[in-house]
Structure formats: C-alpha cells, structure tokens
Amino acid sequence: xxxxxxxxxxxxxxxxxxxxxxxxxxxxxxxxxxxxxxxxxxxxxxxxxxxxxxxxxxxxxxxxxxxxxxxxxxxxxxxxxxxxxxxxxxxxxxxxxxxxxxxxxxxxxxxxxxxxxxxxxxxxxxxxxxxxxxxxxxxxxxxxxxxxxxxxxxxxxxxxxxxxxxxxxxxxxxxxxxxxxxxxxxxxxxxxxxxxxxxxxxxxxxxxxxxxxxxxxxxxxxxxxxxxxxxxxxxxxxxxxxxxxxxxxxxxxxxxxxxxxxxxxxxxxxxxxxxxxxxxxxxxxxxxxxxxxxxxxxxxxxxxxxxxxxxxxxxxxxxxxxxxxxxxxxxxxxxxxxxxxxxxxxxxxxxxxxxxxxxxxxxxxxxxxxxxxxxxxxxxxxxxxxxxxxxxxxxxxxxxxxxxxxxxxxxxxx
Amino acid sequence: xxxxxxxxxxxxxxxxxxxxxxxxxxxxxxxxxxxxxxxxxxxxxxxxxxxxxxxxxxxxxxxxxxxxxxxxxxxxxxxxxxxxxxxxxxxxxxxxxxxxxxxxxxxxxxxxxxxxxxxxxxxxxxxxxxxxxxxxxxxxxxxxxxxxxxxxxxxxxxxxxxxxxxxxxxxxxxxxxxxxxxxxxxxxxxxxxxxxxxxxxxxxxxxxxxxxxxxxxxxxxxxxxxxxxxxxxxxxxxxxxxxxxxxxxxxxxxxxxxxxxxxxxxxxxxxxxxxxxxxxxxxxxxxxxxxxxxxxxxxxxxxxxxxxxxxxxxxxxx
Numbered sequence: 241x242x243x244x245x246x247x248x249x250x251x252x253x254x255x256x257x258x259x260x261x262x263x264x265x266x267x268x269x270x271x272x273x274x275x276x277x278x279x280x281x282x283x284x285x286x287x288x289x290x291x292x293x294x295x296x297x298x299x300x301x302x303x304x305x306x307x308x309x310x311x312x313x314x315x316x317x318x319x320x321x322x323x324x325x326x327x328x329x330x331x332x333x334x335x336x337x338x339x340x341x342x343x344x345x346x347x348x349x350x351x352x353x354x355x356x357x358x359x360x361x362x363x364x365x366x367x368x369x370x371x372x373x374x375x376x377x378x379x380x381x382x383x384x385x386x387x388x389x390x391x392x393x394x395x396x397x398x399x400x401x402x403x404x405x406x407x408x409x410x411x412x413x414x415x416x417x418x419x420x421x422x423x424x425x426x427x428x429x430x431x432x433x434x435x436x437x438x439x440x441x442x443x444x445x446x447x448x449x450x451x452x453x454x455x456x457x458x459x460x461x462x463x464x465x466x467x468x469x470x471x472x473x474x475x476x477x478x479x480x481x482x483x484x485x486x487x488x489x490x491x492x493x494x495x496x497x498x499x500x501x502x503x504x505x506x507x508x509x510x511x512x513x514x515x516x517x518x519x520x521x522x523x524x525x526x527x528x529x530x531x532x533x534x535x536x537x538x539x540x541x542x543x544x545x546x547x548x549x550x551x552x553x554x555x556x557x558x559x560x561x562x563x564x565x566x567x568x569x570x571x572x573x574x575x576x577x578x579x580x581x582x583x584x585x586x587x588x589x590x591x592x593x594x595x596x597x598x599x600x601x602x603x604x605x606x607x608x609x610x611x612x613x614x615x616x617x618x619x620x621x622x623x624x625x626x627x628x629x630x631x632x633x634x635x636x637x638x639x640x641x642x643x644x645x646x647x648x649x650x651x652x653x654x
Numbered sequence: 655x656x657x658x659x660x661x662x663x664x665x666x667x668x669x670x671x672x673x674x675x676x677x678x679x680x681x682x683x684x685x686x687x688x689x690x691x692x693x694x695x696x697x698x699x700x701x702x703x704x705x706x707x708x709x710x711x712x713x714x715x716x717x718x719x720x721x722x723x724x725x726x727x728x729x730x731x732x733x734x735x736x737x738x739x740x741x742x743x744x745x746x747x748x749x750x751x752x753x754x755x756x757x758x759x760x761x762x763x764x765x766x767x768x769x770x771x772x773x774x775x776x777x778x779x780x781x782x783x784x785x786x787x788x789x790x791x792x793x794x795x796x797x798x799x800x801x802x803x804x805x806x807x808x809x810x811x812x813x814x815x816x817x818x819x820x821x822x823x824x825x826x827x828x829x830x831x832x833x834x835x836x837x838x839x840x841x842x843x844x845x846x847x848x849x850x851x852x853x854x855x856x857x858x859x860x861x862x863x864x865x866x867x868x869x870x871x872x873x874x875x876x877x878x879x880x881x882x883x884x885x886x887x888x889x890x891x892x893x894x895x896x897x898x899x900x901x902x903x904x905x906x907x908x909x910x911x912x913x914x915x916x917x918x919x920x921x922x923x924x925x926x927x928x929x930x931x932x933x934x935x936x937x938x939x940x941x942x943x944x945x946x947x948x949x950x951x952x953x954x955x956x957x958x959x960x961x962x963x964x965x966x967x968x969x970x971x972x
Contacts, residue, residue, distance in 0.1 A: 265866035269774055275766030276775075279787050279840075282833045286793070289805045442694030450688055451695070465698045470887065470957035471950065472894025474921050475705060477928075478946040482708035486934060516701050523698070549684050577794025580896035580921070584928045584942075606796045613800045613901055621804055628797050639792060 290632070293625035294399045297369045297378075299385045299392040300414070303362040304329065314353060319345070322352040329360045354415070363414050366392050368618040399626035408592045409603070413619040418630055423594045424507065424587070424602040425576060431511025431598060432575050436519050437568060443519075444526035444564075449552055469520035477584030480513030485585055494599030505586035508598040513581050518571040525567025529560040562645055569642040573635050579606040605631050709950060712943030719937055727944075733907040733923075735937050744909040745945065748824055748917035752899055753892040755828025755913065756835055760888050763832075764839030765881065771840070772847035773869040791837035799901030802830035807902065814914065822904030822916035831898050839888045846880020846967055847873055883963035890956035894949060896921040920945050 306314055309325060317325070323344050327335055338344060338355065347355075357363065366389045369381050385394055407417020443465070451458035489504035490496050492512070533556050541551040557564075587607045595602045605627060612624035717724055721738040730741030767787070771780055806826040811819045819825075850873050858868040874881070904916020905926050918926070924942045932939050 261864050261867070265864045268866050268870075269770075272766045272770035272774060275763045276770045276783050276787075276840075278763055279767060279790055279833075279836055280783070282836075283786055283790050285805060286797070286801045289801055290797075293804065439694045439697055442691045443698065446688075446691035446695040450691060461695045461699060464702050466961060467954060467957055468698055468701060470890060470953060470960075471705070472891075472896070472921070472953055474894065474896045474924055475709075475946055475950050475953075478924070478943060479701070479705050479708060481928065482712065482943070483704055519698060519701070547681060547684055549687050573792065577796065579794065579796040580900075580925060583900075583925050586928070586932075589929075606794055609800065610796050610897065610901065613796070613803060624800055628800060631794060632797070635792065635794070 290625045290628050292370045292372045293622050294629055295371045296397060296399065296622050297374045297381065297394050298365050298397050298414075298619065298622075299367040299389050300395055301364045301366055301389060301392040304360050305393075306361050309356075309360070314356065319347075319349055319352060322349070322356060325356060326352070326360070334359065357415070365413055365617075365619045368622055370622070397622075399622045400629050404626055405630070408594070409590065409608070410592065411590070413617070413623060416623055418605060418608065418627055420592060420594055421603050421605045421608040421627070422630070425604045425606075427507050427595045427598075427600075427602065428511050428514060428582075428604055429572060429576060431508060432514040432518065433568070433572060435512060435515035436522055436571070439515070440519050440522035440568070440571075441526050441564060443523045444530055445552060445557075447523070448527050448530040449548070449556065465520050465523050469524060472580075473517055473578055474580040474584065476513055476517040477581030479516065480509060480581060480585045484509035484512050492599075497599075503601075505588075505601065506599050507595055507602040510582055510585045510587060510602065510604075511598070513585050514575045514578065517578065517581060518575050521574065522568055522571040525571060526560070526564045529563025529567060530556060532563060533559045562648065566642045566646045569638055569645070573638045573642075576635060576638070577606055577631060579610055582607050583610070705950060709943050709947040712940050713947045715935070716937065716940035716944040719940070721937070731909040735941060740937075740941065742920075742945065742948070744907040745918060745920045745923050746948075747909060747911075748899075748903065748907075749893055749919040749921070751824045751911070751913065751917070752828040752831060752895075752903060752919055753889060755825055756831035756892040756895075757885075757889060759829055759832025760835040760839050760892075761885055764836045764884070764888070765843055767836070767840040768843035768847055768881075768884075769869055769874070772844045773865065773873065787837040787840060790833070791841070793834075795834065795895060795897040796901070798830050798834050799827075799898045802826050802898055802902035806830050810914075819914040820904070820916050822902060823914045824899075824903050824917050824919075825913035827899045827901075827903035828913070830902065831892055831895055834895070834898065835888045835891055838891060839884045842884030842887060843877075843881045846877040846884065846964075849880065849967060850876045877967065879963040880967040883960040883967075886956050886960040886963070890953045890960070893956075894921065894953050896925050900925040920949055924949075 309329070310317060310321070314322075326338070326344065330338075338359075344352070344355075367385065374381060382394065385392055404417050405422070406419050407415060409418075409420045410416045443461075447458070447462060447465075451461070453459065453462075484492050485504035488509075492504045492506055492509040494506070494508075537555050537559065538551055541555045546554070582604055588601050588603050589607060589611045591601055591603050609624050609627045609631065612620040612627060716722060717727070722740045727740055727742050729743070730739065731743045732739040732741050733744050767783075771783060775783065803826075806829055807819070807821060807823065810823070810826055811821075854872055854876060855868050858872045863871070899919045899922040903919055903922055905918055905922065906916065907923065908915065908917040910917050924945055927938055927942055932942075
C-alpha cells in the first residue's frame with residue numbers, strides 16, 4: 241500500500257478543526273448556562289436583600305426606659321398594674337383625658353400597653369442597621385451609635401412579626417402595621433374578582449362556543465383582547481381615573497346611595513379599574529381551558545338532545561373549571577402586586593382606619609411598600625422589606641394553590 | 655294486530671309533532687344567555703374605545719391650552735409645566751435610556767437562557783431552572799423598585815464611586831428592569847425555538863454539525879421571527895414599566911444622557927403627578943393624558959408588530 245500523504249493531512253486538518261469546533265461549543269454552552277443561572281442569582285440577591293432588611297439592629301432612644309418603670313417586663317404586668325403605672329407617670333390632666341376617652345380600667349391589655357408606649361416610654365428610632373451590616377461591623381456600629389446618639393440603645397428587631405400583621409398603619413415607624421393595607425388589598429381583590437370573573441368567563445365562553453370566527457366583529461373582539469393584554473398597567477390607571485373616579489363619581493363615591501362624601505377615589509373605582517386590567521389575561525386563560533375540553537363531549541351532549549347552553553353549563557364548564565380557576569388565580573395574583581394603577585386612581589398613602597365597604601377610602605399593600613420605599617429614613621426601608629415579605633408570601637400561597645389545582649386537574653385526565 | 659299498528663302510527667305522528675315543535679320553538683332563555691355572553695365580549699371593545707376616547711379627549715384639551723404647542727411638545731427639551739414649558743423630549747429620552755439598559759440585560763441573557771433551556775438542558779435542569787425564571791416573572795414590580803434602590807444603586811455606587819453616581823439614576827432602574835423582563839424574553843424565545851421541527855436539527859447533525867452550530871446556524875434563523883417578537887414585547891414592557899422607574903430613576907424631568915444621573919421617565923412623571931390630589935382640568939391633569947396617549951400608541955404598535963411576527967412562525971411550523 242502506498243500511503244497517501246494528502247489524505248493524512250486532510251484527516252489531521254479535519255480532526256484539529258473538529259476539536260476546535262467542539263471547544264467553541266463547550267465554551268458557548270457554558271455561556272448559555274451562566275446566562276440562565278444569572279436569573280437564579282438575581283432571585284437570590286432580591287430575596288436576600290429583602291430578608292436582610294427585615295431584621296435589623298435599631299438605635300432606639302426612650303424618653304423613659306421601660307426597664308426602669310417596673311421590675312418585671314411590661315407585657316407580664318396585669319391590667320391594674322398597667323393603669324397604676326399610667327397614673328404614676330402621667331400628669332393628672334393627661335391621665336384624666338385618657339380616662340374620659342374610654343375608661344382605663346375597661347381597656348384591653350394590648351390597648352394599655354400601647355398607651356404606655358405612646359405616652360410614657362415614647363421610643364424613637366434614630367438609626368437602623370441591617371443584619372449583614374451588623375455581622376460585618378458590629379463594633380463600628382456600636383461605637384458610632386455611642387458617639388452620635390449617647391442616649392440611644394441598640395436593640396435587635398424583627399420587623400416582620402405578629403404585631404406588624406395586626407396593627408393598623410401609623411406615623412410611628414416602631415408601631416406601624418399592615419392591617420389597614422392588607423384589608424384594603426383584600427377588599428380590592430374581592431371587588432376585582434366579583435367583576436372580572438363572570439365577565440371574563442362569559443367572554444371566553446362567547447368567543448369559544450358561540451362566536452363564528454369568520455364574522456368580522458368576532459375577529460375584532462379577539463384581536464382587541466390580545467392587544468389589550470399588552471397595554472401598560474398605568475394606562476388602565478389613567479382610564480380608571482377618567483371614567484370611574486371622575487365621570488362615574490356619583491356612582492363610585494356612593495353619592496347615589498346617600499353617601500355624603502362625594503369623592504370617586506374609592507375602593508370601588510380601584511376594584512373596577514383592576515378588573516379591566518386583568519380581564520384580557522383572564523379571558524385568554526379561560527379560552528385556553530375551554531378549548532382543551534374534547535369536542536366529543538359536546539357532540540355526545542347534543543346527541544342526547546341537550547341545547548347549546550345545557551351542553552356548555554353541564555358539560556363544558558365543569559370540565560374546564562379547574563383550568564379557568566388556575567387562570568383566574570394567576571390573573572388575580574397579578575392584580576395583588578399591581579401598584580401603578582392604584583397610584584393614579586388615588587389610593588390614599590396614609591389612612592389608619594380599615595375599609596368598611598366599597599365606598600371607603602383605602603390603601604393597599606403595594607401602595608404602602610412604595611410609600612415606605614420612597615421615604616429617606618433607613619427604618620422605613622426595614623418596614624418596606626417586611627411589607628414585601630408579607631406580599632410575596634401571599635403571592636406564593638396563591639400560586640401554590642394554582643399549581644396544586646393544575647396538578648390535580650392533569651392527573652384526572654392522565 | 656290492528657290495534658298495535660294504530661298505536662305505532664300515533665307514536666310516529668306524535669314523534670314528528672314533537673320534533674317539528676322543538677325545531678320551531680324559539681328559546682328565549684338561550685338567546686338571552688347568548689346576548690349576555692356577547693355583551694361580556696363587548697366589554698373589552700368598550701375598554702379600548704374608552705381608552706382611546708378619554709386619552710384623546712383630554713389630550714385635545716391639553717393641546718388646545720394656549721401655552722402648549724404641538725411642535726414644541728415634540729421638539730423642545732424642557733418639561734416644566736409650572737412655567738409653561740411643555741417639551742416631552744426629556745421624559746421620552748429617559749424612557750429610552752432605561753429601556754435600552756433593560757434591553758442590554760434582557761435580550762442577550764434572555765436569548766442565551768432560551769437557547770440553553772431549549773437546546774442543551776436536560777429534563778431535570780429544565781424542571782429546576784424554568785420555575786425559577788417563572789418566579790422572577792411573578793414578582794410585583796414595586797418589589798423590583800425596592801431591589802433597585804436598596805441593592806443595585808449601592809452596588810453601582812460602590813463600583814463607580816459615590817461622587818459619580820446619584821442615589822436616583824436611570825442605570826440602576828434600567829438594569830433591574832432588565833432582570834424583570836428577562837423571563838418574558840426567555841420564555842417567548844424558548845417557545846419559538848421549541849416550535850422548530852426536530853427534523854431540521856437531525857438534518858444538521860447528520861451533516862456533521864456540532865450542537866452549537868445546529869443551534870446558531872439552523873434553529874436560531876428558523877425561529878428568528880418568534881425571537882424578534884419576544885424582543886419587541888420586551889421593549890414594549892420596558893417602555894410601559896412604571897414602579898421601578900418611579901422608585902429608582904428619580905423624580906424631576908431632566909434632559910441628560912448620563913446614566914448615573916436621575917431623570918424622570920414618561921411613566922414616572924404620570925405616577926408622580928397623579929400621586930397627590932390632582933385637580934381636574936388643570937394642564938397637569940391633562941398632560942398625563944397626553945403622555946398616556948403617547949405611551950399607549952407606542953406600546954400598541956410594538957404589540958401589534960410582535961403579534962404579527964408570532965403568527966408568522968406559527969404559520970410556518972404548526
């Protein structure tokens with residue numbers, strides 16, 4: 241055999257080219273992979289920031305140190321002892337005014353504690369250091385606090401706690417809670433669901449079961465819904481301001497129902513705006529669920545003599561319901577976190593009373609998070625972080641429910 | 655015998671009777687229901703009409719006030735309603751800047767993540783990485799705003815120096831917006847990549863192409879319209895995003911190209927102005943409608959273009 245030198249070099253060339261190509265392939269695979277992982281890194285960084293800020297060391301200055309007030313911690317004192325404390329530490333006039341508002345001996349334990357804190361202890365948060373700052377440089381922080389605020393005490397504080405959930409909003413960052421905002425969000429979502437769910441499912445049924453796709457007006461409805469899904473939420477806010485808050489003010493303020501305070505910036509306006517906002521997504525999700533119902537089911541129902549609506553109501557809807565509910569939950573969880581439209585429609589930033597009905601003024605959780613975030617003091621960052629945790633946990637719960645529902649649904653059909 | 659035939663006859667005729675009666679019967683209930691459902695469908699049409707009508711009407715009022723001139727609105731670079739200067743360019747400029755920064759993050763990373771998930775990832779890796787991206791997509795934007803202000807801005811100030819980077823700046827807002835949009839771009843691009851038929855990949859492998867060459871030279875071009883659609887939707891989302899820029903990009907319009915300086919975007923302006931108790935029929939009030947109309951127009955065009963592109967690749971492969 242005569243060796244062919246040409247073929248050998250050709251082979252070498254291809255081989256070396258091949259290994260080079262494979263090397264490039266490996267490098268790019270690593271690049272693609274790290275791009276995906278950056279998403280994970282961002283998520284971790286975000287959660288870390290929020291968690292880090294929800295726990296902090298706060299420099300608190302007391303007018304009267306609670307430790308000097310009594311030998312036991314204040315929480316363990318009985319009601320009578322607390323009243324005695326108030327009497328001993330307040331001027332007579334002040335004590336009498338408080339007693340006249342509501343008899344002190346009849347007040348609850350928590351109420352009395354709040355009174356003592358507000359009137360005697362009067363804590364003020366001067367500075368706040370997040371967990372990571374504290375771990376990195378606790379000595380420097382101690383020195384700084386001792387120098388800048390000689391009267392202050394450094395205390396560890398978990399900003400997300402039971403009191404934070406049940407206390408109303410307050411101007412005092414140490415006493416603030418999210419109950420008012422949570423109740424506002426809850427009312428808002430109930431109105432949103434009450435409006436958006438029937439209308440959304442109705443639209444989806446019409447488009448999937450009744451509409452003749454060749455008719456121009458049905459095509460317009462479908463295209464229109466798809467386009468509305470991409471409209472920025474702030475535009476819905478402007479629409480809500482113009483229509484619900486202003487034009488329909490007599491209705492949304494409750495003036496027609498004998499509500500004297502005629503201002504359209506109510507929970508009802510906000511709920512209706514939110515309903516319009518989530519409607520396109522809700523319709524599209526419900527359409528998919530209805531489309532997934534096998535056609536044989538409809539044919540069988542018609543074959544047994546059922547009318548169109550009987551078929552839809554008794555066979556199509558029950559089959560599509562889990563899918564529709566999943567889609568609704570996902571759409572609603574978008575509404576819970578949505579902030580921009582609420583700002584435009586005019587949610588109040590500071591309000592301490594819970595909403596009482598659709599015509600109340602209100603605030604909502606994301607609005608408060610926004611409000612706290614934009615405050616310059618560091619303590620409000622901590623409060624905002626705690627608020628974000630509450631928001632994220634509620635969203636997580638909702639989404640988990642949606643996933644469970646979806647899994648149960650797919651197992652039934654497997 | 656005879657009696658049986660008679661009953662049969664009767665049965666036949668009554669059956670015929672019933673069927674003709676059923677056919678003729680107008681079902682009022684059914685028609686009412688259909689009418690109601692049609693109305694439900696029409697609500698979305700009313701929404702669009704409402705948006706166009708209200709934004710248009712108030713914008714007309716805005717442009718008919720003597721201080722505002724349409725040409726100056728689009729060409730001058732000062733936005734100060736209090737002294738009667740209405741040039742929208744500073745707002746548009748900072749919207750463009752935050753959008754560009756967001757896209758610098760979201761487009762390359764989103765596309766790379768999509769290629770990884772659709773071409774490389776094992777089933778197990780996908781089942782871990784995809785939900786993480788979905789969680790990222792579900793986080794409310796106000797939380798991203800907080801993240802920009804308390805994480806990204808200090809990070810940037812640490813890197814570039816506190817003297818150079820203001821507390822509120824467009825770069826920080828834009829970068830975080832990019833993280834927010836990343837999952838949207840990656841999931842839409844992945845859909846487009848997965849829609850490319852297997853046979854194309856197999857053919858490329860058969861000709862000796864490596865995995866990378868198949869992905870870049872065969873699958874990517876085939877899915878291009880879908881990927882561009884994802885990019886366009888991403889841009890539209892960035893332009894309309896409000897809370898991140900309202901928190902982190904600064905309040906107060908400024909015509910600047912410096913990414914380390916604060917500058918208010920169109921959406922940020924709308925949010926700030928309407929945050930207080932806004933009096934009706936003032937130039938301030940009307941101006942948010944004019945800017946809203948501009949925003950609506952831009953995003954609508956982008957969305958329509960994107961949907962056309964998606965329809966195109968669906969037509970080819972499905």
